[in-house]
Amino acid sequence: xxxxxxxxxETMGWSITDAEELDDAIIELKLGLARKIGxxxxxxxxxxxxxxxxFTVALAKTVREQGRVLSVDVSDKYVRGEFTERLEKHxxxxxxxxxxxxxxxxxxVLLDGVADVVASYRLLEELKQPRDMGWVVEEMAxxxxxxxxxxxxxxCTEPRNEAEEAYIRLHRESGDxxxxxxxxxxxxxxxxxxxxxxxKVKTDIWFSPQLAKQDLSHAQVWxxxxxxxxxxxLIDKHGMKYPEILVFSGTKK
Numbered sequence: 001x002x003x004x005x006x007x008x009x010e011t012m013g014w015s016i017t018d019a020e021e022l023d024d025a026i027i028e029l030k031l032g033l034a035r036k037i038g039x040x041x042x043x044x045x046x047x048x049x050x051x052x053x054x055f056t057v058a059l060a061k062t063v064r065e066q067g068r069v070l071s072v073d074v075s076d077k078y079v080r081g082e083f084t085e086r087l088e089k090h091x092x093x094x095x096x097x098x099x100x101x102x103x104x105x106x107x108x109v110l111l112d113g114v115a116d117v118v119a120s121y122r123l124l125e126e127l128k129q130p131r132d133m134g135w136v137v138e139e140m141a142x143x144x145x146x147x148x149x150x151x152x153x154x155x156c157t158e159p160r161n162e163a164e165e166a167y168i169r170l171h172r173e174s175g176d177x178x179x180x181x182x183x184x185x186x187x188x189x190x191x192x193x194x195x196x197x198x199x200k201v202k203t204d205i206w207f208s209p210q211l212a213k214q215d216l217s218h219a220q221v222w223x224x225x226x227x228x229x230x231x232x233x234l235i236d237k238h239g240m241k242y243p244e245i246l247v248f249s250g251t252k253k
Contacts, residue, residue, distance in 0.1 A: 014163070014239040016207040023218050025205045027090075029242070030058035030121065033201065037151040037249060042066040043116040046143060048103050048136070049073060049123030052217055053083040053096075055153075059119070060092035070115065072099045072106070082217065104135040106143060113145040121153045122220070124184070125176040133179060134187045141191035144252050150193055152184060156200060156244040163206055163241035166234045170221065173230060184248050193250030206241040 016022050034055075039045055041064045047056045050071035060069045069092075071083075079098055087093040101109040103123065118140045124133055140150045157178050159165040172178060181198055188196045212235045213223040221240065 014206040014208045014241070016205065017211065019211060019214065019216060022205070022207050022211060022216065026054060026218055027058060029203060029205060029245075030055050031061060033121070033153055033245065033247065034058045034062040034119075036199075036201065036247060037117060037119055037153075038149050039063060039117050039119075044114065045069050046110065046115045046118040046140075047071045048118060048120040048140060049126060050083070050098070051126075052078050053086040054218055055119070055121035056083075056096055057086050057090045057092060060087070060095040061090060063095065065095065067095065069096045070099055070110065071096055072101050072103060072110075074100070074102050076100045104132040104139065106139045110143045112142055113148075114143050116145060116148045117151065118144040118148070119151040119153065122155065124152065124154055124179055125171060127177050130177040130179070133177075133183070134190065137184075137187040137191045141188075141193055141250075141252055146252055148252055150188065150191075150250050150252065152188070152248040154179070154184070154246050154248070155242075156246050159243055161238070161241065162234060163238040164243040166212070166231050166238060167221075167240045168243055169231060169234075170227065170240075181246065181248075188248060188250045191250075192253070194253045196248070196250040199247045199249075201245040201247055203242040203245060206239060208239045209236050212240040 016025060039059055039062045043063050045059050045063055047059055047069055050056045050073045056069055056071045087096055127133060144150050157168050159168055185196055215222045
């Protein structure tokens with residue numbers, strides 16, 4: 001296999017060595033993303049594919065007490081554990097309502113135009129059936145109000161250094177679905193969203209090999225024998241770093 005050579009203006013090296021520090025950095029990233037996609041106090045926002053609730057917390061902190069967040073996931077396995085613990089830790093439990101439903105079929109669950117913003121954070125990569133992507137985007141467009149925004153946040157799969165390569169490969173080799181930018185844009189246009197655009201958001205979340213070798217659900221990182229075999233040497237040398245983030249957005253007219 002041909003090696004990849006990276007040219008970086010920044011100094012190579014990790015700065016995060018503590019799991020709590022990593023969690024704080026990820027929350028700050030998500031808070032910034034919530035503001036970037038136009039979430040404001042008092043809004044009703046849907047978090048589609050909420051998982052453990054990290055992005056739900058950021059959205060709830062942003063809409064504040066006068067707003068609400070509807071957190072949707074196909075599974076309720078986190079609700080009695082990590083999801084609720086996160087909400088309580090950040091004091092936003094009363095702002096959030098959990099809805100168990102399939103993101104590709106929300107009819108009969110969420111009404112048309114129920115939300116000011118419908119967002120997903122790294123949902124597409126988790127799709128078990130990649131062909132469902134178009135249906136998911138259609139449902140996002142259906143449940144947002146006229147003039148509201150649909151925002152899809154995914155990893156950029158173009159690494160800038162070896163630490164980002166390690167993070168991307170961890171997910172790619174586990175079978176995650178990485179769509180081309182044009183595929184997502186076309187799906188949003190097909191859902192009749194206007195002004196569709198894609199923006200890159202830089203990240204500075206670079207963590208040590210010791211952290212990268214732990215199971216860190218909030219960072220979507222795990223380490224087992226297969227990871228050791230495939231990525232162990234790369235992680236030992238460079239740690240892991242969040243790649244840039246792609247933010248897809250469009251408006252319902």
